[in-house]
Amino acid sequence: MHKRETADDDDELSLRLDRESPTPLYRQIEVGVREAIGSGRLIAGTRLPPERTLAAALGVDRTTVVAAYRELAADGLVHAHVGRGTTVAASSERFPAHGRDALAAGGSGRRLDWRQLFAPMVEDDPALADIAALAGREDVVSFVAGVPAPETYPTRTFRSLLAEALGPGGEGLLQYSPPEGHGPLREAIAARMARRGMPVPAGAVFICGGSQQGLYLLARALIEPGDTVAVEAPTYLGALQVFRAAGARLVTIPADREGLDPDRLGEVLERRPIKLIYVLPTFQNPTGATLSLERRQRLLAVARRHGVPLIEDDPYSELRYEGESMPSLLTLADGPASPVIYLSTFSKVLFPGFRLGWVVAAPPLIERLAWVKALVDLESNPLAQWAVAEYFDRGGFDGHLAKLVPVYTARRDALETGLRQEVGEMLTWRSPAGGFYLWAHLAAGLRAREVLAEASREGVAFVPGDLFHVDGGGRDALRLAFSGLAPTQIAEGTRRLGAAARTVAERRAVARGQGSIRSTRIV
Numbered sequence: 010m011h012k013r014e015t016a017d018d019d020d021e022l023s024l025r026l027d028r029e030s031p032t033p034l035y036r037q038i039e040v041g042v043r044e045a046i047g048s049g050r051l052i053a054g055t056r057l058p059p060e061r062t063l064a065a066a067l068g069v070d071r072t073t074v075v076a077a078y079r080e081l082a083a084d085g086l087v088h089a090h091v092g093r094g095t096t097v098a099a100s101s102e103r104f105p106a107h108g109r110d111a112l113a114a115g116g117s118g119r120r121l122d123w124r125q126l127f128a129p130m131v132e133d134d135p136a137l138a139d140i141a142a143l144a145g146r147e148d149v150v151s152f153v154a155g156v157p158a159p160e161t162y163p164t165r166t167f168r169s170l171l172a173e174a175l176g177p178g179g180e181g182l183l184q185y186s187p188p189e190g191h192g193p194l195r196e197a198i199a200a201r202m203a204r205r206g207m208p209v210p211a212g213a214v215f216i217c218g219g220s221q222q223g224l225y226l227l228a229r230a231l232i233e234p235g236d237t238v239a240v241e242a243p244t245y246l247g248a249l250q251v252f253r254a255a256g257a258r259l260v261t262i263p264a265d266r267e268g269l270d271p272d273r274l275g276e277v278l279e280r281r282p283i284k285l286i287y288v289l290p291t292f293q294n295p296t297g298a299t300l301s302l303e304r305r306q307r308l309l310a311v312a313r314r315h316g317v318p319l320i321e322d323d324p325y326s327e328l329r330y331e332g333e334s335m336p337s338l339l340t341l342a343d344g345p346a347s348p349v350i351y352l353s354t355f356s357k358v359l360f361p362g363f364r365l366g367w368v369v370a371a372p373p374l375i376e377r378l379a380w381v382k383a384l385v386d387l388e389s390n391p392l393a394q395w396a397v398a399e400y401f402d403r404g405g406f407d408g409h410l411a412k413l414v415p416v417y418t419a420r421r422d423a424l425e426t427g428l429r430q431e432v433g434e435m436l437t438w439r440s441p442a443g444g445f446y447l448w449a450h451l452a453a454g455l456r457a458r459e460v461l462a463e464a465s466r467e468g469v470a471f472v473p474g475d476l477f478h479v480d481g482g483g484r485d486a487l488r489l490a491f492s493g494l495a496p497t498q499i500a501e502g503t504r505r506l507g508a509a510a511r512t513v514a515e516r517r518a519v520a521r522g523q524g525s526i527r528s529t530r531i532v
Contacts, residue, residue, distance in 0.1 A: 024037075031131050034073050055097040060095075130254055136476070143470045159493075217367065220353065226382055234256025240259055240262070242263055242478055243478050245295070252287070313346065328414065329414070351370070430507075435507075457483075458473045474487055
């Protein structure tokens with residue numbers, strides 16, 4: 010047997026992980042194996058260490074090694090064989106190391122290594138791709154995406170509006186429009202915000218391609234690499250991705266059932282400079298928590314005292330299912346000294362495909378956002394902007410919103426009923442008063458990623474809570490999105506989730522030598 014048939018010896022792989030590096034750990038493993046193949050230390054037929062073995066040796070999750078092996082397999086460097094493990098597919102002569110000459114598959118020339126050309130950037134957890142793939146399967150009940158129910162879309166009305174827009178004289182809506190947005194839509198948004206207690210001039214409203222683009226543009230306008238952004242723990246994953254991509258350092262402020270703790274934020278601001286504060290004060294994603302009035306006032310006082318701008322991300326406040334409405338931070342901070350940048354979207358109350366959101370900010374920031382947006386996509390869809398403006402002007406929006414609330418209330422209630430019946434004492438949660446998400450915690454030392462692995466076999470998907478944390482917290486938590494599922498789907502999904510959780514709990518009990526356990530299902 011050749012001495013390199015296995016790669017268990019450290020001499021052959023020589024993997025060393027730098028946990029301070031911005032390069033993800035799975036990418037470091039991939040590059041290390043790739044270089045070992047390119048240098049000839051690993052030859053064709055060499056069997057790599059099993060995923061669990063290598064993960065234990067390196068002190069990482071098995072999913073990290075799985076992601077590294079998957080990247081190597083995608084480039085044809087290794088083959089995965091059921092029962093035989095992962096083996097090197099070719100020698101260094103065929104697949105040289107990074108930076109060496111190589112022949113392209115169809116002819117002569119240098120073989121480009123695209124990854125070596127990418128600008129440095131913090132990459133996403135590879136588990137995100139796995140979750141997205143799982144959620145996209147037709148046989149899976151997915152609690153992953155917080156999307157509006159398609160059957161609630163006002164499709165017929167907008168079909169008529171778009172036909173009208175493209176009638177005689179409609180060519181103007183197919184031309185370029187100002188990057189700040191379609192004037193009538195800015196006016197319609199300002200009028201509606203005024204009715205909700207947020208009087209703003211139309212000139213302070215900036216139209217963007219959904220709230221995600223709004224966050225990106227704000228990050229580009231305000232953040233330089235190395236700046237620090239304060240966020241809640243946990244918080245919206247999309248915001249973490251944007252801020253990381255902008256090169257920001259993230260500092261987390263603990264949050265509880267009443268939302269972010271302003272006192273802790275104040276303590277942080279006393280010790281270090283913060284460039285920006287990001288919060289979702291109403292029906293927060295992922296927890297569904299709402300910042301209390303007293304904390305809203307204290308948060309604003311802290312931001313004012315230290316002169317730090319504050320992004321109020323507010324996609325869900327009009328989707329309230331019970332209780333009294335809470336004044337926005339923008340309302341409470343009214344005045345020329347307001348530190349609040351308000352961000353919202355039509356994606357949760359109309360449909361996400363139009364990609365329309367808006368920012369309310371001071372004139373200098375509006376000007377900078379328009380400049381940055383002109384670099385990105387020039388404008389948001391003027392045809393969609395016109396249609397939404399007309400929908401407001403003709404009185405359709407309030408009636409549509411009134412239809413949504415009972416639909417989502419019923420779906421939230423169906424989810425809670427299913428969880429009580431199927432998951433029982435293994436899961437605890439607080440009922441959300443609005444929004445699209447239920448945030449729950451597993452009991453008995455269970456971990457969400459472990460349950461997710463079993464849930465994928467049962468045909469149900471959710472998002473594990475650690476993805477919403479900067480520091481790796483939330484391992485026992487999971488986010489369940491209920492808005493896009495019919496009650497019958499929710500019932501089946503909770504049944505599958507309960508089966509997965511019981512299987513994991515049973516496995517853990519056996520591993521601890523406790524023997525089998527009885528089901529904790531409550532009926």
